[in-house]
Amino acid sequence: MIKNITLKELADQLGISVSTVSRALTDSYEINIETKKRVQELAKKLNYQPNPFASFLRKHKSRTIALVIPEISNNFFSLVIKGVETICQELDYYVLIYESHESFAKEARILNHLIGGRVDGVLISVSSETKSSDHLKELLERKINLVMFDRVMDDLDVVKVSSNDYISSFDATEHLINRGCKRILFLKAGEQLSTMQKRLSGYRDALLKNKIDFDDDLIKTFHPYKELELEDLTKVIKETKPDAIFCTVEHLAIACYDVCQKLNINIPKDIKVITFSNLKVARHLNPSLSTISQPAFEIGKLIAKTLINEIEGKETDALKEIELDCTLIKRDSTR
């Protein structure tokens, strides 16, 4: 077993003090260049590894941030992760990724764990069960920086980055109306999520503008933390007889493809389908799937930059609430 080289051993071999070695390694201005070079070369030769925990206790900074998301196996969130990692690598931060799996209990447990001082800051998109922000407030009280994205909470005074859910939803609904649809089934995933509220408003206002009555029976919720039962969706489609389906999340659109196939309903002839989605193969589906694509990678980069600026106490001109534009991609499913 290779023993970890300590600061003391480096100091002994060089005949200088431990504190000189320590300051040389952190590139302190108090140490002359010649000494720094000697220390750094020996440290490299002996493969000196700073103890990350000792360094934490000394500086109270871990250069680590947490990213808390509902689930990794979702193209939106995996692209957000890519964006966050791109920035963290540039700025020499580590990212710890945590999944709440759409459970409020798990999310609260993760945050309780983070309060213990493991990270300098937290990026979060809340679970669909999350109704209260008390667990997040506690983080702020302990001076751990927080930036929210996509699924945000109104009552917190932190930077929030999301996509332009209202406008995108308005435009997508109007696209369906322009294609002759009047009975547009709107499928929500979760009740209180900020994203769902804004998407529903966009849908409602597009109907209003085009003088189509809003019908409460056409708004249905499927809870993402429950396994989606295809029978439930089949029942909804049979009962509501829509001419279009607007899905707020990707997996609902895939389920619609399953059900329509089983019921011999032709997409887009009988029912048109559009969804929020970052699915790469959307263009190869049968039929190709019309999507509202969120700028997931850009959101990831922006939230990481903002959080690290806050951690490092840098002045920023970041707005408190930032909305990035989505892209509406019209394909065969709404032809």
Next chain:
Amino acid sequence: MIKNITLKELADQLGISVSTVSRALTDSYEINIETKKRVQELAKKLNYQPNPFASFLRKHKSRTIALVIPEISNNFFSLVIKGVETICQELDYYVLIYESHESFAKEARILNHLIGGRVDGVLISVSSETKSSDHLKELLERKINLVMFDRVMDDLDVVKVSSNDYISSFDATEHLINRGCKRILFLKAGEQLSTMQKRLSGYRDALLKNKIDFDDDLIKTFHPYKELELEDLTKVIKETKPDAIFCTVEHLAIACYDVCQKLNINIPKDIKVITFSNLKVARHLNPSLSTISQPAFEIGKLIAKTLINEIEGKETDALKEIELDCTLIKRDSTR
């Protein structure tokens, strides 16, 4: 700012010693139930947070493991993550997820960081650039447990879990031969990966058994750390004129769909396509995509269990090399 409650403060309020408080909180058998209850109730009431770093320094155990993978945005790896997290949650371990982005330099940097003592063990699937296992040997020399999966290295004496790449590849090739294919283009992602070698052997032996000459010109490599150029793939397909394409990774199959669409080549009439993939929407592609699906979730659970057993010094009867079966799902792309 809320001050963290210390063990000392708990002890003072209860009029008992710090070590009694500490042992009561870790549920030591040396402390009677009455006292444990009093301590735990006060700790809960005052929201006592154990300092994870102090606890690390004391026990030299962080109850944290690292999962190092080439990329998160790949259905195989995101399902592995789910399996790992399922077990870690059950057994009260934390998972830190690191992406090498198919770069050996990044992978080596991650491991160098982990050597510093941040985790008790490491799960890894190496990058496609990784040729030497020296960076992994150093981990072992420092007594950090290691379990490899999917993309493993032959020269390391650790538990390795993969899927049955040879047999799956043999069966998939024979499926194509049974559908009348004779010129099967085999697309590799990376040169030295263990998975690619085994998949190529299965392909070669299936040809041999069916008396079809092995043609070196039909074996092509696309490097996953370079952006795939559709022109390159177009050129390969035009030059080799295959009647089938066997893709070793999912994104190559999607690229084949792109190229065939552009060249007006009909799948499956002109060219049949099969791929290793855990893509959920494979059944909805146009045409639906035949896949060899790896037991990704099961692999995740198995590697996490094995690693934690090793960390905790538990006897296991785990074999050194474990291969789990894949599922061949025949769909329209090979009809």
